[in-house]
Amino acid sequence: MNTPLDSCVIDRLRASFRSGMTFPEQFRMTQLQNLLSLVEENEQLIQDALHKDLHKPKFESVLSEIQITLNDLYFAMENLRTWMQPEYNIGKNLATRMDDCFIRREPLGVVLIIGAWNYPLHLILLPLVAAIAAGNCAILKPSEICQATEQLLAELIPKYLSQDCYAVLCGGAEDTKSLLKNKFDHIFYTGSQVVARSILLAAAPHLTPVTLELGGKSPCFIYGHIDIQKAAKRLCWSKFFNTGQSCVAPDYVLCTAQTRDALLPALRETLRTFYGPDPGASLDMGRIVTPRHWRRLMDMLENSKGKVVIGGESREEDRYIAPTVLVDVQESDALMQEEIFGPILPILTIESLEEGIDYINRQEKPLALYVFSDETSVVTTVLNNTSSGGFCGNDGIVHMALPGLPFGGVGASGMGSYHGRWGFETFSHRRGCMNRSWLLERVNVLRYPPYSDYNLGWLRWATTFKKNSWGGCSVM
Numbered sequence: 121m122n123t124p125l126d127s128c129v130i131d132r133l134r135a136s137f138r139s140g141m142t143f144p145e146q147f148r149m150t151q152l153q154n155l156l157s158l159v160e161e162n163e164q165l166i167q168d169a170l171h172k173d174l175h176k177p178k179f180e181s182v183l184s185e186i187q188i189t190l191n192d193l194y195f196a197m198e199n200l201r202t203w204m205q206p207e208y209n210i211g212k213n214l215a216t217r218m219d220d221c222f223i224r225r226e227p228l229g230v231v232l233i234i235g236a237w238n239y240p241l242h243l244i245l246l247p248l249v250a251a252i253a254a255g256n257c258a259i260l261k262p263s264e265i266c267q268a269t270e271q272l273l274a275e276l277i278p279k280y281l282s283q284d285c286y287a288v289l290c291g292g293a294e295d296t297k298s299l300l301k302n303k304f305d306h307i308f309y310t311g312s313q314v315v316a317r318s319i320l321l322a323a324a325p326h327l328t329p330v331t332l333e334l335g336g337k338s339p340c341f342i343y344g345h346i347d348i349q350k351a352a353k354r355l356c357w358s359k360f361f362n363t364g365q366s367c368v369a370p371d372y373v374l375c376t377a378q379t380r381d382a383l384l385p386a387l388r389e390t391l392r393t394f395y396g397p398d399p400g401a402s403l404d405m406g407r408i409v410t411p412r413h414w415r416r417l418m419d420m421l422e423n424s425k426g427k428v429v430i431g432g433e434s435r436e437e438d439r440y441i442a443p444t445v446l447v448d449v450q451e452s453d454a455l456m457q458e459e460i461f462g463p464i465l466p467i468l469t470i471e472s473l474e475e476g477i478d479y480i481n482r483q484e485k486p487l488a489l490y491v492f493s494d495e496t497s498v499v500t501t502v503l504n505n506t507s508s509g510g511f512c513g514n515d516g517i518v519h520m521a522l523p524g525l526p527f528g529g530v531g532a533s534g535m536g537s538y539h540g541r542w543g544f545e546t547f548s549h550r551r552g553c554m555n556r557s558w559l560l561e562r563v564n565v566l567r568y569p570p571y572s573d574y575n576l577g578w579l580r581w582a583t584t585f586k587k588n589s590w591g592g593c594s595v596m
Contacts (some may be wrong), residue, residue: 126298126299127302129289130303133230133257133258133259133284133285133286134229136257136282136285137227137229137257137285141284141285142255142256142285143227143255145201145204148253148255149200151282151285151286152193152196152197152200152252154280154281155193155249155252155280155281156193156197157280158276158280159190159245160190163182163186165272165276166181166241166269166272167182167186168268169266169268169269169271170185170240170241170268172268173237173265173267173409174238174240174266174363174406174407174409175363175406175407176362177404179404180361180362180404184361184362185242186241186242188521189241189242189245189246189249192249192523192539192540193249195523195524195540196250196523196540196544200253203541204225206222206553207222208222210223213582213584213585214563214581215560215579215582215583216554216556218557218559219554219556219557220554220555220557221554221555223552223553224551224553225549225550226255226549226551227254227256227547227549228256228305228306228547228549229256229257229304229306230256230257230259230304230305231251231256231258231304231547232261232306232307233248233251233258233259233260233261233308234307234309234310234319235247235260235262236263236310236311236367237263237266237409238366238367239362240263240265240266241269241273243333244273246538246539246543247310247331247538247543248286249543250538250543250544250547251308251547252286253543254543254544254546254548255548256306258285258287259287259289259299260273260286260287261290261291262288262290264290264291264292264293264295265409266409270290273288274288300322301322303326303328304326304328305328305329306329306330306331306547307319307322307323307328307330307331308331308333308536308538308546308547309330309331309332309333310333311334312335313334313335316334316534319332320332330536331534331535331536331538331546332529332534332535332536333367333527333528333534333536333538334367334487334529334532334534335367335459335461336371336459336485336487336529336532337372337458337459337460337483337486338368338369338371338486338487338490338508339370339371339373339480339486339490340359340370340372340373340374340490340491341375341476341489341490341491341492341502342355342373342374342375342383342493343376343379343476343491343493343495343498343502344473344493344494344495344498345493345494345495346492346493347494348379348383348386349386349389349390351383351386351492352383352390354492354514354515355370355373355516356387356390356391356394356443357516358370358490358515358516358517358518359465360391360394360405360443361517362406363406363441363462364443364460364461364462364464364465365406365408365409367459368487368488368516368520369461369517370490370516372465372466372467372468373465373466373467373468374468374470374476374479374480375470376469376470377469380447380467383467384429384430384445384447387445388430391430391443399442405440405443407438407439408439408440408441408462409439410439411436413461413462414434414439414441417460417462417464418434418441420455420460420464421444421455421464423454424449424453424455424466425450425453425454426446426447426449426450426453427446427447428444429445429446429447430443430445431443431444431445432444441462441463441464442463444463444464445465445466445467446464446465446466446467447467449466449467449468450468451468453466456468473501476502477501477505480502481505481507484531484532484533485508485509486508486509486533487510488509488510488511488516488520489502489506489508489510489511489512490511490512490513490515490516491503491513491514492514493513493514499513499514507530507531508530509529509530509533509534510525510527522539523539523540524540524541525540526538526539526540526542527539527542528542563579563582566579567579
């Protein structure tokens with residue numbers, strides 16, 4: 121990839137956008153249907169690529185890569201016509217009562233979508249669904265770390281989607297830097313906070329709006345009365361799914377010492393049920409994506425002052441790390457300084473609900489926050505007194521699979537959101553429109569010079585939104 125090639129592709133897409141070919145509903149629907157066919161007709165190839173890149177079991181590939189993409193496509197296709205309609209439910213005052221006021225959702229232009237390696241299919245295709253639905257042209261930059269999936273996308277996208285409107289550009293970090301020198305109408309990035317800062321710097325000279333889907337240390341707060349067996353199953357599944365390489369995985373557990381002591385045997389039993397006596401031999405346990413990422417996790421584990429009570433085994437040759445649980449972990453521990461992003465689960469103890477909430481609020485705002493408790497008051501109290509990108513009570517990661525919920529971060533965990541309607545809005549410009557009537561000119565003349573206090577008084581009355589000030593209300 122080089123800058124002249126990037127510019128050539130971008131120019132081709134921009135010419136297509138300016139021609140208006142992506143605007144009609146039928147074009148958008150056709151491209152969404154073609155993307156649906158891409159996924160449905162190549163499911164086995166997708167599974168093979170994901171297994172080669174991440175050793176993903178079929179179950180996880182289908183659930184977290186294929187089906188989540190299909191569901192977002194179904195949702196967008198079902199609702200596209202409604203989303204595209206102008207919005208007329210606009211508040212008016214007396215001065216604008218006879219005017220046609222509405223909001224149009226208009227496509228932004230040529231957008232750049234940069235995917236991540238941990239879910240290399242859905243983290244590139246879900247933003248693409250939204251970009252297509254909103255009427256944009258798009259350049260896709262898959263993660264180079266998952267080369268099998270990257271090459272598969274580069275092969276399939278041109279076969280199924282319009283080459284005049286959508287392109288895949290492959291390459292490494294330097295190629296991405298080169299790509300970012302070009303002007304885009306929106307940049308959608310999923311990945312780390314470190315790279316996100318460079319994305320913002322690259323976008324700044326062009327004043328390009330950016331969506332950042334990042335991560336952080338998502339806590340799982342277990343408090344009060346709880347069915348410990350059910351909690352252990354849901355915690356283990358959400359933490360060790362995709363070998364812990366999920367931006368919304370529970371990063372650590374907060375609980376009382378009493379709850380910890382009850383939880384540990386349940387976690388051991390659950391892990392044995394899930395993966396057998398040797399998780400490394402289980403077909404349902406994936407692998408760390410690269411040797412570099414494996415080494416990073418092992419360094420964190422080796423530098424931790426916590427006590428390993430479950431797991432701890434590893435193999436460098438196949439990048440295996442067993443599901444691992446540590447206790448006696450302090451806030452200053454090596455495992456608590458950054459997002460873990462692997463199958464390592466520290467447990468920190470607190471003595472009260474208030475102490476747990478205070479701990480969460482001392483940290484950067486996480487991408488997700490989980491609360492496990494049979495007591496509704498506990499779940500509600502944590503929800504009302506914390507901030508996070510998303511929230512789920514009594515389970516983990518499943519909230520991100522529902523197209524009707526926005527998915528995105530807040531603060532250091534990201535900016536902007538997508539999935540379903542929320543992605544359509546991200547890739548749309550909400551254009552406020554007013555077509556004025558020639559009627560009620562008696563009101564309009566009040567604004568013309570020469571100015572007077574008398575006219576100003578009447579104009580303030582005619583333009584107010586105070587209920588019943590002129591016998592009407594703010595929304596008509």
